[in-house]
Amino acid sequence: MKKEISIGLLGLGVVGSGVIKIVEDHQEDLQHQLGCGVKVEKVLVRDMEKARKIAVDETLLTTNSADVLDNPNIDVIIEVMGGVDTAREYILTALKAKKHVVTANKDLIALHGPELEETARENGCDLFYEASVGGGIPLLRPLSDGLVSDRINQVMGIINGTTNYILTKMDKEGQSYEDALQKAQELGFAESDPTADVEGLDAARKMVILARLSFFTDVELDDVEVSGISTLALEDIEYGNKLNLTMKLIGFANRHDNKIEVSVQPTFLSKDHPLASVNDEFNAVYVSGEQVGETMFYGPGAGSLPTATAVMSDVVATIKNMLLGVNGKKFVKTRFEKQLAPAEERFGQFYLRLRVKDETGAFASISDLFNKLGISFERILQTPVDKGAAEIVVVTHKTSLANFQNAMEQLKDLHVIETVESSYRVEGDA
Ligand code: NAP
Ligand code: HSE
Numbered sequence: 216m217k218k219e220i221s222i223g224l225l226g227l228g229v230v231g232s233g234v235i236k237i238v239e240d241h242q243e244d245l246q247h248q249l250g251c252g253v254k255v256e257k258v259l260v261r262d263m264e265k266a267r268k269i270a271v272d273e274t275l276l277t278t279n280s281a282d283v284l285d286n287p288n289i290d291v292i293i294e295v296m297g298g299v300d301t302a303r304e305y306i307l308t309a310l311k312a313k314k315h316v317v318t319a320n321k322d323l324i325a326l327h328g329p330e331l332e333e334t335a336r337e338n339g340c341d342l343f344y345e346a347s348v349g350g351g352i353p354l355l356r357p358l359s360d361g362l363v364s365d366r367i368n369q370v371m372g373i374i375n376g377t378t379n380y381i382l383t384k385m386d387k388e389g390q391s392y393e394d395a396l397q398k399a400q401e402l403g404f405a406e407s408d409p410t411a412d413v414e415g416l417d418a419a420r421k422m423v424i425l426a427r428l429s430f431f432t433d434v435e436l437d438d439v440e441v442s443g444i445s446t447l448a449l450e451d452i453e454y455g456n457k458l459n460l461t462m463k464l465i466g467f468a469n470r471h472d473n474k475i476e477v478s479v480q481p482t483f484l485s486k487d488h489p490l491a492s493v494n495d496e497f498n499a500v501y502v503s504g505e506q507v508g509e510t511m512f513y514g515p516g517a518g519s520l521p522t523a524t525a526v527m528s529d530v531v532a533t534i535k536n537m538l539l540g541v542n543g544k545k546f547v548k549t550r551f552e553k554q555l556a557p558a559e560e561r562f563g564q565f566y567l568r569l570r571v572k573d574e575t576g577a578f579a580s581i582s583d584l585f586n587k588l589g590i591s592f593e594r595i596l597q598t599p600v601d602k603g604a605a606e607i608v609v610v611t612h613k614t615s616l617a618n619f620q621n622a623m624e625q626l627k628d629l630h631v632i633e634t635v636e637s638s639y640r641v642e643g644d645a
Pocket of ligand 2: 349405417
């Protein structure tokens with residue numbers, strides 16, 4: 216075994232800078248754990264002139280990918296550039312050159328994970344991506360190692376730091392959506408294009424990774440029902456407060472009778488639900504197993520050093536595998552044919568805000584429709600909004616998604632309804 220393992224870093228932004236800092240600050244600890252040093256050999260960037268958040272020996276920097284990918288001294292490549300096509304090409308090149316790869320790139324793993332895993336296996340290389348979900352929270356390794364003897368049936372949680380930061384600042388400090396988003400970008404939580412965060416796509420990619428690892432099924436991005444927070448109205452957050460509910464962007468993956476459902480959507484949680492008190496950029500994920508029951512993983516879901524910690528945990532795992540000579544041996548193989556649960560077999564409670572004509576019998580005609588469909592109300596709020604109109608907010612008891620969608624369709628035909636303003640899933644006891 217070499218006295219020093221050399222790393223090639225692809226990217227020196229928020230996460231890459233954190234990796235450099237950890238390698239520098241924790242060199243002694245790494246040496247103690249591994250019996251060898253860890254050295255950053257080369258760093259690929261786009262712009263050599265750019266001011267960096269961390270001081271780096273300029274001779275390490277390059278804009279030529281071959282200086283990293285074809286470098287015979289480099290044993291492990293860390294990909295923290297982001298993006299899909301170039302990152303995929305570089306990682307395939309690295310694996311074919313028998314270099315182990317660690318990546319934080321959920322976009323890439325969600326879209327091309329199976330192809331990259333196969334290439335890693337063929338070349339006897341490790342491909343790890345702990346940082347791709349949950350930032351600094353150890354999550355993927357506990358799922359695939361710690362809970363390996365169990366059968367996981369549900370994964371539910373807050374898995375996007377940016378949106379959780381925005382929702383927390385809007386709810387607790389009355390900040391505008393735009394101000395909170397800008398701050399999340401400044402703090403390095405958001406993706407380079409934050410649309411992926413606020414529209415739920417980043418969380419959907421993470422749910423693909425979690426669902427694959429949990430259910431041993433080839434879940435794809437198209438299987439995930441996705442909605443984000445960009446159109447969320449402050450009124451709903453305020454109504455939620457009156458109903459003792461907190462709005463969070465929740466990733467949900469469920470398996471029942473080998474049928475799965477995976478979604479990412481703004482969801483109202485009862486304020487005493489443990490996820491309701493997960494604030495700012497923090498993430499938390501519940502994993503329910505048949506034997507273990509409920510486990511919860513909590514910690515910083517984004518940011519330079521937390522994410523770099525997860526990246527470095529993969530580097531350490533890779534080097535330990537090198538010491539044991541077992542690289543490329545540990546992969547989760549697809550086992551079950553994918554079956555998506557239809558709307559008739561997906562159940563939940565729902566919040567609904569309606570703008571109605573403020574006239575006698577208006578509420579009765581709405582409740583008649585829901586009675587007819589067998590949907591009962593758990594909570595009801597009625598507020599006059601202006602002359603002749605009122606807002607009605609209801610929270611239903613548990614019903615199937617199909618039944619609720621049917622009710623939404625039929626509501627449009629009721630003459631008392633002016634508009635269906637919003638509807639959200641509700642979790643926990645409302
Ligand atoms: P970032 O701050 O935008 O940094 C990206 C870095 O990659 C920059 O240094 C950039 O070079 C370099 N780069 C990008 N495209 C390149 C190309 N084609 N050729 C050469 N260099 C290129 O991004 P980040 O926040 O560190 O995120 C990196 C990855 O980690 C992404 O996949 C992201 O989803 C993931 N991630 C981020 C976080 C987080 O909290 N930020 C958490 C978990 C996972 P220049 O600096 O020269 O422009
Ligand atoms: N943009 C992501 C987030 C980074 O806000 O959660 C961590 O994956």
